[in-house]
Structure formats: C-alpha cells, structure tokens
Amino acid sequence: MGEAKIGGLDDLLKLLGRMTLVTRSEIIDNALLAAAAVIREEAILRSPRRTGRLARSETVEIVAELGETVTGRAAVKIGPRRGLFYASFIEFGTTKLKANPFLRPAFDMKISEAGDSFRAKITEAFEQVVK
Numbered sequence: 001m002g003e004a005k006i007g008g009l010d011d012l013l014k015l016l017g018r019m020t021l022v023t024r025s026e027i028i029d030n031a032l033l034a035a036a037a038v039i040r041e042e043a044i045l046r047s048p049r050r051t052g053r054l055a056r057s058e059t060v061e062i063v064a065e066l067g068e069t070v071t072g073r074a075a076v077k078i079g080p081r082r083g084l085f086y087a088s089f090i091e092f093g094t095t096k097l098k099a100n101p102f103l104r105p106a107f108d109m110k111i112s113e114a115g116d117s118f119r120a121k122i123t124e125a126f127e128q129v130v131k
Contacts, residue, residue: 023129028074031121035114036076042106043078048090057081079103 040058047055057080080087093099 027125031118032076034121035118036078038114038117039110040078042110043103046102046106057084
C-alpha cells in the first residue's frame with residue numbers, strides 16, 4: 001500500500017555491517033515494529049466505529065525478515081487481521097459503498113513520526129551495542 005525509505009543512517013549502517021545477522025535482524029525488526037506502531041495507532045483512531053471490530057483488529061506484523069528476502073529488505077504489514085475481508089471495502093469503497101479510507105490517511109499523516117521512531121530505536125540499539 002504505502003512505502004517509505006528512511007535516509008540519513010549511513011554511519012549506523014556501517015556499524016550494522018559489523019554485527020551478526022541475528023543481531024541486525026532483531027534490531028531492525030524492533031525498529032520497524034516501533035515505527036509501524038505509530039501508524040497503527042493513527043489507523044485505529046481513524047477506523048470507522050460501527051461495531052468497533054475493525055479498530056480492535058488492527059495489527060502490525062513482520063512480513064519479511066532481513067536476509068529472508070531476495071533484496072535483503074525487511075517489511076511490516078499494518079492492517080486488520082485476516083478474516084476481516086470487508087476492511088478493503090471500507091478503505092477503497094465499492095460500487096455501492098463510498099470509500100472511507102483510514103489506513104492510507106494514517107500512513108500519510110504519521111510517516112514522518114514513524115521514521116523518527118525508527119531512527120530513535122536504531123540509534124538506541126547501536127548505542128547499546130557499541131558500549
């Protein structure tokens with residue numbers, strides 16, 4: 001759905017190269033989860049509230065760990081749990097239902113804050129490793 005690239009981490013990435021793959025993966029996963037949580041919270045606030053089930057179902061999940069993908073990228077999925085097929089109908093609309101987007105606006109509104117959260121978690125982890 002949405003993608004963000006976070007820059008300004010060149011020195012930290014050099015340090016990352018000195019760590020084991022497990023340590024790197026754990027640090028990046030934790031940072032991604034922290035960043036995704038920022039967007040998730042906004043999505044929950046923006047979710048339509050007919051029954052509240054959609055808002056309660058918002059999850060954050062690691063979908064590809066570092067080293068598991070061909071490109072070596074890590075990713076997270078933010079959205080409703082499986083089984084809430086109607087979430088996409090609400091987000092994008094149908095021929096009979098007007099769209100009521102909540103995920104994309106949450107992403108757009110909070111991506112900068114999520115990037116800050118990612119950077120802070122990475123920096124914190126590196127400071128602990130370097131000590």
